[in-house]
Amino acid sequence: MTETVTPMMAQFLEIKAGYPDALLFYRMGDFYEMFFDDAVAASAALDITLTKRGKHAGADIPMCGVPVHAAEGYFLTLIRKGFRVAVCEQMEDPSEAKKRGSKSVVRRDVVRLVTPGTLTEDTLLDARRHNYLAAYAEIRDEGALAWVDISTGAVSVMACSRMRLGPELARLTPREVLVSEALESELAEVVSDLGAAMTGLGRTAFDSTSGEKRLCSVYGVASLDAFGSFTRTEISALAGLVEYLDITQKGNMPLLRPPVQEGDSPVMQIDATTRRSLELTHAMGGGRQGSLLSVIDRTVTAAGARLLERRLASPACRADVIGERQASVQFMLEQGRFREDLREALRGAHDVDRALSRLALDRGGPRDMAAIRNTLEVADRVNAACQAHELPPVLTLAARHLTGHDDLRDLLGEALVAEPPVLSRDGGFIAPGYDADLDEARKLRDEGRSVIAGMQSDYAALAEVPSLKIKHNNVLGYFIETTATHAEKMMAAPLNETFIHRQTTANQVRFTTVDLNEIETRILNAGGHALDIEKRLYASLKESIVAAAGPLGALAAALAEFDLAAALADLAQRENWCRPVIDDSRAFEVTAGRHPVVEQAQARLGAPFVANYCALTEAPIWLLTGPNMAGKSTFLRQNALIAVLAQMGSYVPASEAHIGIVSQIFSRVGASDDLARGRSTFMVEMVETAAILNQADDRALVILDEIGRGTATYDGLSIAWATLEHLAEVNRCRAIFATHYHEMAALASRLDGVENATVTVKEWDGDVIFLHEVRKGTADRSYGVQVARLAGLPTQVVERAKVVLEALEKGEREGGGRKDALIDDLPLFSATPVQPAPPQKVSAVEDRLAGILPDELSPREALALVYELRTLMDEA
Template sequence: MSDTITPMMAQYLELKDQYQDAILFYRMGDFYEMFFDDAVQAAAALDIALTKRGKHDGADIPMCGVPVHSAESYLLTLIRKGFRVAVCEQMESPAEAKKRGSKSVVKRDVVRLVTPGTLTEDSLLDARRHNYLAAIAQVRDDTAMAWVDISTGVLRVMTCPVVALAPELARLAAKEVLIADGTEDSFRSLIEDAGASLTTLGRAAFDSTSGEKRLCDLFRVGSLDAFGAFTRAEVAALAGVTEYLDITQKGQLPLLRPPVQENRAASMQIDAATRRSLELTHALSGGRAGSLLDAIDQTVTAAGARLLERRLSAPSRRLDVITARQDAVAALVDDPALTEDIRDHLRGTHDLDRALSRLALDRGGPRDMAAIRNTIEAAQRLEQTLNKAELPNLLAEAQSGLTGHDAIHDLLDAALVADPPLLARDGGFIAPGYDANLDEARKLRDEGRSVIAAMQAEFIATTGINALKIKHNNVLGYFIEVTATHADRMMTPPLSDTFIHRQTTANQVRFTTVALNEIESRILNAGSEALEIEKRLYAGLSDSILAEQAHLGLLSRALAECDLAAGLAHLARREAWVRPDIDDSRAFTIEGGRHPVVEAALMRAGQPFVANGCDLTDTPIWLLTGPNMAGKSTFLRQNALIAILAQMGAFVPATSAQIGIVSQIFSRVGASDDLARGRSTFMVEMVETAAILNQADDRALVILDEIGRGTATYDGLSIAWATLEHLHDVNRCRALFATHYHEMSSLSAKLAGVDNATVSVKEWDGDVIFLHEVKKGTADRSYGVQVARLAGLPPAVVARAKVVLEALEKGEREGGGARKAVIDDLPLFAAIPPAPTPARPATSQVEDRLRAILPDELTARDALALIYDLKTMLTPDAD
C-alpha cells in the first residue's frame, strides 16, 4: 500500500493538530473513526478492536471506530476514564463534496469538545445530580470560584479564600475545574483530592476587564451591577467559565441563568473529611446507596432531587430561611392528603431545566418540547390544587411560579402531536391542522394517487371528455392522455390555453398543464418538503420556548420547591420525625435521637433501633466511653446528622430537638491512610484533628472518635487529653469525644464544660451483650477481648489475650518494677498447652426422645401423646 497521505488523512491530521489533548471522533458515514495514538488509547479504554488503515512513515496507521448511533455510551466511558473528546462531524453530504470535484474530501469540522464538566445528554448524566464545571481565579490577594451546570443553566460565584477551596469543591462535587496557566502547583493537589479533572486556560481567559464586557454581552446588560456587586476575582472566575464554554461548545453557548453571588457565611461549613465521614451524599463504600441523601430522598422529580442535594450539602445558618423551609414542611405534614396530591401531580412533570438546556444547545428534540408542554399542564393542575389550601410563604411563592405559561403551552399544544419522536430529523411531530403547507405536503406524500384522481376529475369536468386519463411513466412522469378523436378539441382555444401538447402516439395524444407539472414536482418532493417544513416549524417553536426561558426557569424552581417540601413531609410522617426548634442560642438538646441510615438498615433486617438523647446545652462536651461495637460512632454521627437535617429545613429523627445554630461541623471518625502522599493512618488522623483545632469556632459542633489510637498508648492518651482541653478552653465549641482512654474521664472533675457518658453493656456467661443505650457515667473497661471473640478469633488467641490482659492489669495495679516482673513471667504462647476439648455433657431421656422426633410426621393425637410421655419422664409416678 502507498505511503502517501490521502486527502482524507491529511484533513484528519490538520484537525487533530488543533486538539492535541483530546481524542478526535472523526465522522466517516455511520461511524466515528479514530487513528494513530487516539486509536490505540481508545481501543484499550473502550475494549474494542484495533485495526489499521494505510501507512504513514512506513508504519501501519492504527484505527478503531464506534457507531454514531451508540456513540454516547462510548463517550461516557472515555470521559469517566479521564479523556476529553473532540467530536468532528461531516458538514456536507458526499454528494455535495463531489460537485466540487471527484477527489474533493467531505468538509468536516469539530463541533464540540466533550469534557467532564460540559456534558448535557441525559444518557451521560445522573438526572438527580448536578454536573458542575468550576473555575478558580485570583486577582492579587483575592480568590474566587465560579461554577456552572450547563445542563440546567445554574451559574454561581463566591469569594473564597484558598483555605476554603477544598471544602467548597467537596460540597459541589465538581467534575472539572479550570485554572490559569502557571497556577497548577498552587491548585493541583486540592483539585485532585476533590476527584475533579484539572483543565488549564490561558491567563487572558481570566482577565476581569475583558471578561466583564463578555459577560455583559452574554446577558445583554450594560453592567453586571444588575446581578450583584461582584469583586474583580469573581468576575475573573465567571469570565473563565464562559470562555471555556465558548471554546468547548464552539460558540453555541448554553442557556445560562444570570450569575448568583453566594456567601459562605450563610451556610454551615462542612469540610471534605467530614462529608466523607458522615456519608452525606456518598457512602464510604462508594455510590449513593447507604448515604444520608439516599435515606431521606423522597422526591419524585429530578429537579427536586437536585435541590435536596444542594440543601443537604449546604445547610443554612439563617434562622429566617430555616424557619420558612420548616413551615412549608410542617404545613404538608399536617395535611397528608394535600401532600399526596402534590406528589401525584409532580409525577406528571419532566426535567424542564435540562430540556431547555438541550434546546438552547441544539441538542434537543420534539420530545423535549412535549415535555415542556406536559409539565406546564401538570403545573396548572398542581396550582389548582394548591389554590384550595392555605399555604405558608415558601409554598405560596412557589404557587405563584406555577402560573403565567398559558401562551407557550397553547402554542405547543396546538403544534405538537401527543407523543412526538425523539429527534426533529425523524419528522412526524407537528400536529395536523397546525400548518396548511405542511398538511398539503403530507397529503401529497401520503395520498398522491387520490390527489391525481381529484385533478383528473377536475380536468374531465373542464373538457367534457370522459375518456381523459392522467397517467405516469418513468420518461414523461405524469401526463394527460386522450384518444386521437378528442385531440383537436384539446389543441383548440380555450382548452389549448391550459393544456400543453407533449407527445402524439398512434392512437393517443398526451398533454400536460402547469398545475400538473407543479403537482408532479410536489408529489416527488413531498416527503423532503414535509420534513423541511417541520424542521422550520421546529426552529420557530424552539425560539418561542427559549424566549420564555426565564419564566420557565421560575416554573422549574417552583416545582422543585414543592417536590422537596412534599418529599420531606412524606418522610417525616412515615418515619415519625419531628420539627426541631432552631434558635440563635448555644443549645443542643436532643431526646430520642436516631441515626436515619442505620435505623433504615435495621428496619429492613427486622431489628429495632435504640434511640438516645444528647444534651450539650449546659455541658457542651461529652466524653463518651464504652466498648467497640456498642454504638459510639453511630451516636456521634447521628447527632451531627440531626443538626444538618435541622438546618437544611427538614424534620429530624428524634422525639424532640432544640438546636442553636451550628456554624461548622467537624467529624474525625474512622481510620484511613493516604499512601499516595506518604501519610500513615495516624498522620491522616493528626492532620484532620489539626484542621479542627485550628478552625472550629464557638458555634461549631465537633465529633471525635478515638483520637490518638494510632500510636503508643501514652502518646495517644496525651494527644487525646490535650485535644479535649483545647476544645474546651480555646475552641469553646460543642463536642462529642469518644475514647477508650478511660483515664480521661477524670477531666470531667477538672473542666466545668465536660461530662462523662457511656454506652451500656451487660456480661452473660463470659459474653458481652450490647444494649446500645447511652447514659451518664463512665465505662469500667472496653471489653475488647469479648468483642474479639465475637468477631471469630481462634479460641487459643482469645484465651491467650485474656491471660496477657490479666497480667497487664495486675502489673498496672502493683506498679513500679512489679509491672515488668509480671510481664516477664508470662509463659510463651507456644509453651501453653492447648485447652482441652470440653467433654460433651450427658444427655437426658427427654433430650434423647426429642432428638428422635420428626415433627412433620406427628398427628395431633401423636403430639398430645408425646407431651404426656415427656411429662412422665420429668415427673415419675409416685408408685
C-alpha cells in the first residue's frame, strides 16, 4: 500500500524547503506548529512536549507547538540559543479554502525571518541597549562596516580595514554580522569572539552597482549624494544590510533613516580585550551589572540610556566636542531646579524611535501611537521650561527639534483614548466623538438592548397587547412573541401589514417585522462594522505618523540629549565628581581619583575608598610596585576609566583632573587560557602585549599589569624590562606599568620619563595591612607569603614557604651557586600541623577595653575612660 502525504504536510514540506536553516513556525489557527526535525529541536530548546501527527515514510511525524499569543517569548529563547525562526502565517481565511474543495488547504507563506539582528518587539529587546545588525564588505584592499538598529531605524557606515574590524565590532557589540560567503571562514574567529551570530550572504548581495540602485529605491532618491560621498566599499556594506532586511522582512522594509558616515569626528580607539578588562558596558560575567555603565547610568528614558552607552563606547577625541558636552552637564548642574523638573517630565516620555519602527513594520499598535502622543506632550513641557533659560550650544540645537509637532499632537490627542489596548484588532482605541459613523456603530453595538426595548414598547402599543415581548435565540434571531389569543388579532388586517408570522408553538405565536429584521442585521453587524471603521482610522493615523518620521526621530534624539545631560549632572552632584580640563596637550594629572565601580561596591559594605593621585605629565610612565591585593589593578583601571569618562563628556570621580586627549587605551590586566585556540595564559599575555607595542601611538594610554609572570623568573623579567623600554623609547605613550619585578625600579634612573611609584602596606605582628595608597617610591618586597596566609593557606604551608623564601633570598645575596646548596640543606617538609602559638598575656588596657560598649558611653564617660586608660599605660 502506498503511503500518501496529506495536502497540509505537503505544503509544510514545500515551504520548509525554502528555509532549511530556520525553524518553521507553521500557523494553524491559534497555534504555531513545528514538524519533523524542527519539532525535535524546538521541543528540546523550549522544554515543551514533543507529540506526533500522522506518519511519513513509515515513521511517526514529530510535532510540537506554541500559542500564537505567546510566540514572542519563544522567539527570544530560540534566538538566544542560536536558532533562526521563519514565521509562516495563514494568508487567507479558512472559509475561503473550504470553498475551493474539501482537500484544499489554507494558503500560507513565510512573512518574516526572526534573527538576532532583526528584532523589533519590546518583549524581545533590552530597551536601554541598541540591537545592531552589522555588515562588513571588502572591495580589493578596502573594507567598510555598516550597521543598523531596525528597532530605531538608525543607519551608519564607515571605512574599516580588516585589522580594525575586531575593535569596531567590540565597540558596537552587534547581535548579528553579515559577510560575503567568501569571507565567512576568514572572519569567523573575529565575530565569534564577540558572541555575535554570523550570517553569510551571496556575493551579489554586496554588489556595489546594483546595491546603489537598491539603496536609492529604499530612500526614494535619485542619488545617494544627498546623504554624503560614499565609497564603493561603503555602498557595498550598506547594500548587504538592505538586501538582508528585504529577505528577512519579506519585502516589508523597515523605516530607515539616511545613512550617517562615521569618521569625521574621531573617537578613542579601544580594542576588545581592553573593553573586557575595563568592563565598560559589560561586566566580566557578561551581564550589565557590575560594569561602569551600570554605575553611571542615571538616565530616565530608554533613548537617553542608549545615547549614554554610545557615548561611553565611543569617547570623543576632539576637545571642542568634549567641551560642548561638558557645558551641557555644567548647565544642568548649576540649574538644579530646572534639572529636577526636567527629569520628572522626561519620566513620562516613551521610546518614540522604537514605536515608530514597529508602526512602520506593521508590528505596532494603538499603544505605540499613544506613546508618541504622550511624548509630544512631554516635549511641549520641556520646550516651555527651556524658554526661561539660556541653553548651552548642544541643548540649544536639541531644543529646536522639540517644536513643530502641533498638528500631529492634536490629531493623536483627539483620535486616541487615554489608555488604548495593545492590538488594533481589539478595537476600542478611537476616542468618542472623533468619528460620527464609529460612534453610531458603537451605540448600536453597546445599546442594542435599549433599542430593542424601545421597539417592544412601540409594538405593544400598536397591537394593544401589553404582554407582547421581543426575544432572541440562535435559530430565529430576534422575534416578537405573544399568546395565541392575541396572535389572531395581529394576523388580521390592518396589523398583518406590520407583523409577519414566523412560527407557531404549542402556546405561543412568533412574528417579525421589516424594521426588526433590519435592526437585527445592524446590531449583529455593528461590532464588526465598528472594528472595520477603527481599522480604517488606525491606517490613517499610522500614515500620518510615518509621514512625520524624520521630525519625530529628531525629537527623540533631542529628548535623549536633554536626558543624558541631566543624568550626568545628577551623577556628578550625588557622587562629588569634578569637571576635567580637556585639551590637546599630553597632560595626564588626576588628583584624588577613584574607581567608580569599586567605590560604589565598598560604599555598600560601609568601607571607605582610598583616593589616589596620578601624574603622567612630566614622567609619562609610572612603574608601579607593591604586593598583590594592595590595589594596583584598581589604580590602573581607575585612571583608564577616568580618561574614558572625561572624553565622553562626563564629569569624573576625582577632585581635579587635567587630561590631554587620549587617542587609544590599551589594557592588559589579568589573563586566562584560550584553550579553544590552544593558547596558554602566557601566550595570551604575549599576544595582547604584542598588539599594544605594535599599535600604541604617542597619545595612547597604556595600563599593564604583571607582564612576564607566566614564565620563568628571568625570562619574565627580561620580557617586562624590554617591554617597558619599548613603551618609553618607541611608543613614547603615557603608561602605568605594574610589576612584581623590583629589579625594574632601576629603569627610573636609566630612562627619561619613567618614575617609580608603589602601593603602600604596613606590617603589624607578622600580618600585612593594605593601605591602598599610591605614593612615589618602590616596594622592597612582595609580601606574597603574608598574602597567602590571609588567603587561608594551611599554617604548615605558610611556615614552610617562609623557610624556603629565606633560603632563596640568602642564596641570592651570597651568589647563585650558594642558593642551590642552601636549598639542599633545608629540612624535609613535615605534614604535621603547626601548633598555634600560645596566646600572649593580655595587658591591663586590653582587659579594660574588652568590657566596654562604646555606644553606651556618654561623652563625659568616654573622656573619663581615656584618662583611666592613660593611667593604666603609665603603670604598665
